[in-house]
Amino acid sequence: MAPQDAPTALWPAPVASGAVDATVHVPGSKSVTNRALVLAALASEPGWLRRPLRSRDTLLMAGALRAMGVDIVEGVGPDGTGETWRVLPTGLHGPATVDVGNAGTVMRFLPPVAALADGPVRFDGDPRSYERPLHGVIDALRVLGARIDDDGRDALPLTVHGGGALDGGPVEIDASSSSQFVSALLLSGPRFNQGVEVRHTGSSLPSLPHIRMTVDMLRAVGAQVDTPEAGGEPNVWRVTPGALLGRDLVIEPDLSNAQPFLAAALVTGGKVVIPDWPARTTQPGDKLREIFTEMGGSCELTEYGLEFTGSGAVHGIDVDLGEVGELTPGIAAVAALADSPSTLRGVAHLRLHETDRLAALTKEINELGGDVTETADGLHIRPRRLHGGIFHTYEDHRMATAGAIIGLAVEGVQIENVATTAKTLPDFPDMWTGMLGA
Ligand SMILES: O=C(O)C1=C[C@@H](OP(=O)(O)O)[C@@H](O)[C@H](O)C1
Ligand SMILES: C=C(OP(=O)(O)O)C(=O)O
Numbered sequence: 001m002a003p004q005d006a007p008t009a010l011w012p013a014p015v016a017s018g019a020v021d022a023t024v025h026v027p028g029s030k031s032v033t034n035r036a037l038v039l040a041a042l043a044s045e046p047g048w049l050r051r052p053l054r055s056r057d058t059l060l061m062a063g064a065l066r067a068m069g070v071d072i073v074e075g076v077g078p079d080g081t082g083e084t085w086r087v088l089p090t091g092l093h094g095p096a097t098v099d100v101g102n103a104g105t106v107m108r109f110l111p112p113v114a115a116l117a118d119g120p121v122r123f124d125g126d127p128r129s130y131e132r133p134l135h136g137v138i139d140a141l142r143v144l145g146a147r148i149d150d151d152g153r154d155a156l157p158l159t160v161h162g163g164g165a166l167d168g169g170p171v172e173i174d175a176s177s178s179s180q181f182v183s184a185l186l187l188s189g190p191r192f193n194q195g196v197e198v199r200h201t202g203s204s205l206p207s208l209p210h211i212r213m214t215v216d217m218l219r220a221v222g223a224q225v226d227t228p229e230a231g232g233e234p235n236v237w238r239v240t241p242g243a244l245l246g247r248d249l250v251i252e253p254d255l256s257n258a259q260p261f262l263a264a265a266l267v268t269g270g271k272v273v274i275p276d277w278p279a280r281t282t283q284p285g286d287k288l289r290e291i292f293t294e295m296g297g298s299c300e301l302t303e304y305g306l307e308f309t310g311s312g313a314v315h316g317i318d319v320d321l322g323e324v325g326e327l328t329p330g331i332a333a334v335a336a337l338a339d340s341p342s343t344l345r346g347v348a349h350l351r352l353h354e355t356d357r358l359a360a361l362t363k364e365i366n367e368l369g370g371d372v373t374e375t376a377d378g379l380h381i382r383p384r385r386l387h388g389g390i391f392h393t394y395e396d397h398r399m400a401t402a403g404a405i406i407g408l409a410v411e412g413v414q415i416e417n418v419a420t421t422a423k424t425l426p427d428f429p430d431m432w433t434g435m436l437g438a
Contacts, residue, residue: 010390011418011429013407014436019270019310022438024261024431026274028053028251029283030424031210034061034105035217036249038113038187040087041070043221047246049085053254056423057103064100064110068117069093087246094119094162102126102354102395102423107156108180111137112188115146117162124157128395131155133352136173136181143171144185144192168192168241176202177349182237183214189239190223200235206349208323211237213282221245252278255285257425259330260401261435262288262308266297267337267408269312272435277306284324291319291327295334314338316383322346325353328379329398332361333405335381336370348377354423355394364391364403368410388412397423404432 033053038061040047052058062072062085071088094117100107107129114121135154142148145167150158168189175181182198182205189196205211215225215237224240226232258274265272278286279301289299292308296315299308316338321328325347335342350357358379362372368389371382388411391403400421407413421428 008417010414010416013404013413013415014433015411016268016408016436019268020264020435021271022435023273024435026253026258029254030057031213032251033058035214037061037065038109039217039221039244041065041089042191043089043244043246045246046086046088048248050250052085052251055426056101057105060099060101060103060106064098064106067096067098092117094121097122100125100129102128104180107134108137108184109187111141111160112184114160114162115141115166116191118164120159120161122159129156133177136175137184140171140173140185144168166192168194168196170197172199172201174202175200176204177352179205179207179210182211186214186218186237186239190242190244192241195239195241197238206322206325209282209284216282221247252281255283256326258285259288259327260405262292263330263334263405264408264435265308266292266295266310266314266334267405269310271309273305273307275305277301284327287324316340316342318343320346325350329357329361329402330405332379332381333402336365336383336406337409338383342381344378346377354396360394360399386410390414390416392416393420395420397421
């Protein structure tokens, strides 16, 4: 949790007057957009991103790469439709400064890129970014040959003294606090002289689908990656050195940002269609089809997209969310409105996300009259009749959308700083009222 009680704008969360029935076009995935930007910047030829997400996290990523000399040109796609970013990897230069905001993808994926630049790159960000774990990336980069000045903090702010190249090779890390440590080292791995071999030594590893996303996207630009899944050693990933191709990539909709809209169908017994839901994806949000079905809905995936229908009943769930941690706030919000208790497990690492999400969800739902307790690795949620009040967001986009879900069913919920949704979904308030007005 973080600075709180500062007077910030309150957004009256709209109550649903009946069953929602809407088609919601969800913008591009944060995780895919930021990986695509990094890979395009490291490629040996230009590439395109079509329908990239334009939000705080992705604009910070683009800004950081531009600061290191990469040319990213905004425009209209070659077919005349949709927004695109053309990425021209013209070199990685320091001195440069990078604002990571509170974007895990920027603070973890870019120090390895900066190690390849030909000068110092200074990293700084929001106060919360100083508290988020970065040791896995810093310590690994030092082993792989980088010089990093962090005044002994093992955290932000820091300076990577890029030497124009990096030896690379084998490295051990404990990525139990964030899968992004593994993704960060793999993404730049093809550009290290010896490639990279990452061995995770911790007891658990969250967000495996996000590591699969990294591997899939690396392979799609021509990298050779060996993984535990492909018959390799458990917890070991190897990336061979080599040039990366420039690609023309259409970014999938952000399925984790589709969550509040699907939740609206579930909570109101309505129907929401998300066009362009991919038939095959590594995004963790795809798991919502299963989770929200177990909680009372049903869905149909067609060529057009996903049609999700609520039954009018919302059930509690006992579920391990370790692989899909970023879905926890939205699931907790639905669980608080369910007809039976829920246990959400496997997400201790959420205490180190945008805010301490376990503490924040417990406090905010309980202040509306709920009965939530924290466990060692998750939440117990016993639904109770809730009442209105201020729902604080702790500068966490997913707290804001979680509060909006509760507000659909509870009069008088006011979301503090709904603008924090700009991290990944700047149009959220308009999309939400649009869905309800549809
Ligand atoms: O690699 C990524 O794009 C992400 C990985 C996950 O991070 P953690 O493994 O730190 O939970 C996820 O929660 C985050 O929203 C995005
Ligand atoms: C944990 C999240 O973000 P980040 O990429 O900053 O880690 C999230 O979006 O839920």
